[in-house]
Amino acid sequence: MTLRPDSTASLVSPQIQDAFAQSTPLKLGIMASGNGSNFEAIAQAIKDGKLNAQIQVLIYNNPDAYAAVRASYWDVPAVLLNHRDYNSREEFDQQIVQTLRQYDVDWVIMAGWMRLVTEVLIDAFTNKIINIHPSLLPSFKGSRAVEQALATGVKIVGCTVHLVCLEMDSGPILMQAAVPVLPEDTPETLHARIQVQEHRILPQAIALAAQQFTTHYPSK
Numbered sequence: 001m002t003l004r005p006d007s008t009a010s011l012v013s014p015q016i017q018d019a020f021a022q023s024t025p026l027k028l029g030i031m032a033s034g035n036g037s038n039f040e041a042i043a044q045a046i047k048d049g050k051l052n053a054q055i056q057v058l059i060y061n062n063p064d065a066y067a068a069v070r071a072s073y074w075d076v077p078a079v080l081l082n083h084r085d086y087n088s089r090e091e092f093d094q095q096i097v098q099t100l101r102q103y104d105v106d107w108v109i110m111a112g113w114m115r116l117v118t119e120v121l122i123d124a125f126t127n128k129i130i131n132i133h134p135s136l137l138p139s140f141k142g143s144r145a146v147e148q149a150l151a152t153g154v155k156i157v158g159c160t161v162h163l164v165c166l167e168m169d170s171g172p173i174l175m176q177a178a179v180p181v182l183p184e185d186t187p188e189t190l191h192a193r194i195q196v197q198e199h200r201i202l203p204q205a206i207a208l209a210a211q212q213f214t215t216h217y218p219s220k
Contacts, residue, residue: 011158011178012197016204026053026210029105031096031113032060036067037195038111038132038202043074045203053206057103059096061115077103083115093120100125109206110164114143122166129164130209132202134194136160136176141169146191155181157190159198161205175205 030039039058045051058071058078071078079099086092097120100108108121110131122129135145137160142148149157158178165171177197181190 012201013176014208016175016208024052026051026206027104027106028053028055028109028206029100029103029107030055030058030109030111032058032065032067032111033062033114034065034067034112036060036065036070036112038198039067040070040074041199042109042111042203042206043070043076051203051207053107056105057099059099061113067112089116089118090120093118096121097124107206107210109202111202116168117164117166119166122164127163128209130161130174130206131164131169131171132159132161132198132205133169134159134191134198135169136178137162137169137173146187146194150181150185150187150190157181157194159194159201161202163209174208175201177201 028042030042032039036058042051042053043055046053046055055074055076058067058076059081060067060078061081061083063080063082068078068080081092081095081099083092086095092115106128108125108129110129113131117129133141133145135141135149136156136158139154140148146157156178158176160176161174163171163174177200179190179193179197
């Protein structure tokens with residue numbers, strides 16, 4: 001069977017037809033460093049009734065991040081925490097924790113957050129930090145994952161939503177979507193198609209985590 005580039009329904013696992021019903025809205029804190037398209041995908045999913053949540057705050061570390069503009073459009077508070085203003089990763093993460101607690105956040109969503117996190121953040125939100133990465137983990141961890149994939153000549157790539165642990169791009173996997181590599185693909189065209197799937201699975205994976213991992217991996 002040959003799959004068309006846009007034929008992806010069978011390439012998402014686990015497959016979820018409907019949004020999970022939460023008794024109360026999840027209180028999300030989103031962290032982004034760049035464009036913020038995944039932030040907007042979450043906001044749109046909430047508006048469309050596909051995710052029972054509210055975005056309490058956006059934290060961004062790049063003063064030029066377009067994510068802040070998106071947050072303003074969605075009437076979400078945006079807080080700039082420039083990592084360059086801190087003496088260590090731990091000091092930076094402590095300020096992040098303080099800000100998240102200030103906005104009464106329950107779940108932390110790293111949606112294009114381009115900074116390694118430390119025990120300070122992980123211990124403050126144990127098993128409640130979610131990351132999305134543009135590869136089928138455990139393959140192609142770290143930066144420039146799409147370029148890494150193209151360089152190796154793989155024929156299937158994708159994206160992964162997972163819980164965050166101290167090791168980079170690791171932790172229990174929540175959901176993955178596969179994307180075929182086309183012969184004419186460039187890093188830009190392939191990443192654009194991967195992002196379509198990121199926007200699709202991230203809101204679902206957030207609901208899945210709230211349903212499953214709160215029970216099986218309770219916070220400290």
